[in-house]
Amino acid sequence: MSLLAxxxxxxxxxxxxxxxxxxxxxxxxMKDILDRPVKKVPTLRGVTVVNLFFEASTRTRISFELAExxxxxxxxxxxxxxxxxxxxxxxxxxxxxxxxxxxxxxVMRHKSPGSPHFLARxxxxxxxxxxxxxxxxxxxxxLDMLTLREKxxxxxxxxxxxVGDISHSRVALSNIIGLKTMxxxxxLCAPATLIPRDVQKFGVxxxxxxxxxxxxxxxxxxxxxxxxxxxxxxxxxxREYQKYFGLTRERLAKASSPLTILHPGPMNRGVExxxxxxxxxxxxxxxQVTNGVAVRMAVLYLLAGAQPQPA
Amino acid sequence: xxxxxxxxxxxxxxxxxxxEGARVVDPRxxxxxxxxxxxxxxxxxxxxxxxxxxxxxxxxxxxxxxPGWFDLHVHLREPGREVAETVESGCQAAMNGGFTGVACMxxxxxxxxxxxxxxxxxxxxxxxxxxxxxxxxATRERAGxxxxxxxxxxxxxxxxxxxxxxxxxxxxxxxxxxxxxxxxGARVFQHADDPDLSSGGAxxxxxxxxxxxxxxxxxxxxxxxxxxxxxxxxxxxxxxxICHVSTKDSVQWIRWAKEHKLPVTAEVxxxxxxxxxxxxxxxxxxxxxxxxxxxxxxxxxxxxxxxDGTLDAYCTDHAPHSWEVKMQEFDVAPFGVVGLETALGxxxxxxxxxxxxxxxxxxxTVYGPREILxxxxxxxxxxxxxxxxxxxxxxxxxxxxxxxxxxxxxxxFKGMTLKGSARxxxxxxxxxxxxxxxx
Ligand SMILES: [Zn+2]
Numbered sequence: 038m039s040l041l042a043x044x045x046x047x048x049x050x051x052x053x054x055x056x057x058x059x060x061x062x063x064x065x066x067m068k069d070i071l072d073r074p075v076k077k078v079p080t081l082r083g084v085t086v087v088n089l090f091f092e093a094s095t096r097t098r099i100s101f102e103l104a105e106x107x108x109x110x111x112x113x114x115x116x117x118x119x120x121x122x123x124x125x126x127x128x129x130x131x132x133x134x135x136x137x138x139x140x141x142x143x144v145m146r147h148k149s150p151g152s153p154h155f156l157a158r159x160x161x162x163x164x165x166x167x168x169x170x171x172x173x174x175x176x177x178x179x180l181d182m183l184t185l186r187e188k189x190x191x192x193x194x195x196x197x198x199x200v201g202d203i204s205h206s207r208v209a210l211s212n213i214i215g216l217k218t219m220x221x222x223x224x225l226c227a228p229a230t231l232i233p234r235d236v237q238k239f240g241v242x243x244x245x246x247x248x249x250x251x252x253x254x255x256x257x258x259x260x261x262x263x264x265x266x267x268x269x270x271x272x273x274x275x276r277e278y279q280k281y282f283g284l285t286r287e288r289l290a291k292a293s294s295p296l297t298i299l300h301p302g303p304m305n306r307g308v309e310x311x312x313x314x315x316x317x318x319x320x321x322x323x324x325q326v327t328n329g330v331a332v333r334m335a336v337l338y339l340l341a342g343a344q345p346q347p348a
Numbered sequence: 349x350x351x352x353x354x355x356x357x358x359x360x361x362x363x364x365x366x367x368e369g370a371r372v373v374d375p376r377x378x379x380x381x382x383x384x385x386x387x388x389x390x391x392x393x394x395x396x397x398x399x400x401x402x403x404x405x406x407x408x409x410x411x412x413x414x415p416g417w418f419d420l421h422v423h424l425r426e427p428g429r430e431v432a433e434t435v436e437s438g439c440q441a442a443m444n445g446g447f448t449g450v451a452c453m454x455x456x457x458x459x460x461x462x463x464x465x466x467x468x469x470x471x472x473x474x475x476x477x478x479x480x481x482x483x484x485x486a487t488r489e490r491a492g493x494x495x496x497x498x499x500x501x502x503x504x505x506x507x508x509x510x511x512x513x514x515x516x517x518x519x520x521x522x523x524x525x526x527x528x529x530x531x532x533g534a535r536v537f538q539h540a541d542d543p544d545l546s547s548g549g550a551x552x553x554x555x556x557x558x559x560x561x562x563x564x565x566x567x568x569x570x571x572x573x574x575x576x577x578x579x580x581x582x583x584x585x586x587x588x589x590i591c592h593v594s595t596k597d598s599v600q601w602i603r604w605a606k607e608h609k610l611p612v613t614a615e616v617x618x619x620x621x622x623x624x625x626x627x628x629x630x631x632x633x634x635x636x637x638x639x640x641x642x643x644x645x646x647x648x649x650x651x652x653x654x655x656d657g658t659l660d661a662y663c664t665d666h667a668p669h670s671w672e673v674k675m676q677e678f679d680v681a682p683f684g685v686v687g688l689e690t691a692l693g694x695x696x697x698x699x700x701x702x703x704x705x706x707x708x709x710x711x712x713t714v715y716g717p718r719e720i721l722x723x724x725x726x727x728x729x730x731x732x733x734x735x736x737x738x739x740x741x742x743x744x745x746x747x748x749x750x751x752x753x754x755x756x757x758x759x760x761f762k763g764m765t766l767k768g769s770a771r772x773x774x775x776x777x778x779x780x781x782x783x784x785x786x787x
Binding site: 233 | 553554555557558559560561562563564566630631672675676677678679680
């Protein structure tokens with residue numbers, strides 16, 4: 038029984054400003070629960086959630102698991118290394134098995150874009166996308182937005198710059214979609230080889246100059262750079278990347294006003310971000326982690342736990 | 349005498365058959381008239397003076413009869429992937445789709461790269477009323493290194509060589525394959541692509557691949573290879589055929605090559621003419637094909653290329669895949685879409701008469717493909733072997749893959765309503781006509 042217009046959370050692409058606002062508002066109330074001495078409410082009692090992780094992601098899985106437990110759901114963890122086929126079983130077979138076990142909610146992480154959409158077509162369960170390859174990672178974007186909204190009061194007109202490997206990030210697309218829906222201005226800053234084709238159709242600005250970007254934004258969301266992209270020929274060396282696209286104290290000092298720094302983790306300290314920046318007073322990286330639990334509680338509550346208001 | 353002509357599994361012999369009342373069209377013979385056709389032991393009489401008393405008469409008023417259509421690019425999957433298609437099921441799909449001839453590609457497992465395997469397919473096909481031309485592999489094992497025994501293969505009837513499914517990557521090997529095939533009166537069919545650019549890609553690189561987070565296949569990879577083929581054709585004088593053209597720039601360069609009288613031919617598929625990358629938006633793997641569905645601008649350029657003759661053949665790239673392998677994650681599922689049973693309906697829904705007339709369409713479906721492969725051109729004339737496609741241009745039907753004769757269901761046109769359908773074919777002394785019970 039969902040209070041949202043959507044049964045699932047496959048991505049932020051179809052979510053309206055009102056729905057995102059409802060999720061962020063609900064997440065604020067969930068944060069209150071996290072501050073109580075007994076951090077648990079019976080909201081999802083009797084609801085069974087399976088965390089279906091086809092790809093290792095300890096942080097996201099723990100964050101979801103904690104959110105589920107705080108809401109008193111029954112939880113199960115399923116992890117498979119590599120693809121669903123590594124055990125010779127197809128994703129469809131996996132789905133049908135879940136269906137047969139009468140699960141209510143599936144939280145899913147998979148390397149293939151669209152795999153939660155695939156599952157949603159074959160299951161009655163509520164599907165929550167916990168990252169489908171380089172497609173969407175909606176709860177990450179929501180926790181980023183919650184963190185920014187806490188800091189700035191509103192997302193409308195906020196200038197946010199995403200820095201780093203936009204092409205291969207599982208964070209970038211949901212952030213772009215969500216921030217644009219909420220009325221923020223989005224700039225992408227990366228080497229040309231790490232910017233996906235035609236991404237400007239989302240209404241974002243693109244720059245290859247981090248110093249310039251820093252002058253024109255309120256918050257920087259620093260994305261993880263994957264070391265194997267260098268051997269794929271997408272940039273010449275980590276040293277060069279760090280020099281031109283790495284966030285350092287000196288670079289940050291040139292900003293006209295203090296900037297808020299986000300990073301979805303895990304960080305490569307000294308590559309895309311230096312430790313003195315990551316641990317500085319401008320960094321909200323640990324708030325992001327706390328907000329992650331609250332946002333996931335809100336999403337699960339709204340999709341699977343909330344009763345419609347009496348008319 | 350009553351005979352049932354609607355049996356696909358066991359086609360009836362065309363011994364003594366009157367096809368009555370259809371509009372009979374053979375543009376190259378300037379024939380376009382409502383006349384009866386008599387097929388006697390597979391041989392035609394046009395407008396017979398009288399109807400033989402013992403003939404089977406099939407009422408085809410409101411229908412069109414044309415020379416038999418030929419699909420220049422299909423995959424029959426045998427040997428190796430019989431679960432997806434066989435020579436038999438592929439021939440039945442061709443019959444159901446109105447094709448009397450197909451050219452099948454060699455990317456089977458093992459590949460069709462020697463005389464024994466090629467003849468094995470030819471023998472399997474011989475009992476069906478569909479002319480199956482085998483396009484042999486251009487290189488041994490399709491590995492892109494050593495040429496196959498081209499002379500021997502040409503001796504058994506092969507006129508096309510291709511490593512389709514993949515391009516011949518090494519430019520020297522491509523050059524030599526083109527030169528050697530050309531010496532034998534055959535030509536290389538190139539699946540134009542740059543694997544370094546397309547590797548790992550799942551759909552066209554562009555706005556939609558970015559929206560869907562799917563790895564992209566850039567259109568420039570195809571076009572760059574098309575240019576490589578054109579440059580080699582110019583340098584060597586050898587003929588080359590570009591398979592399943594999908595990009596605007598490919599069409600432009602092929603047009604340029606033809607303007608410069610280079611021996612370059614090309615083909616285009618219905619999905620590239622009638623669908624775009626946006627179809628991938630629900631991650632439905634029936635829309636995953638190689639080359640991928642492109643942009644609207646690419647689609648329009650392909651359409652213009654087909655209309656003005658830059659693209660010589662309208663073919664399907666019929667690529668059957670079993671339900672199991674298509675029912676996977678989008679990036680994991682194989683490329684390919686079936687097409688034999690929808691191509692004619694799509695042509696009558698979207699091409700004729702809106703963007704091209706019937707005569708022009710038949711250039712791309714009857715004559716062009718056979719000229720490229722040097723197959724005999726069917727004629728609707730007295731004494732000629734009956735090689736006919738029977739079309740019901742007014743039939744309105746909804747594409748239901750469950751009703752295909754193909755063993756596979758991976759159609760990107762599923763659920764679409766089409767106007768115009770294949771009623772049947774006559775070829776090789778057989779007739780297969782749906783609801784074809786003589787009066
Ligand atoms: Zn091909």
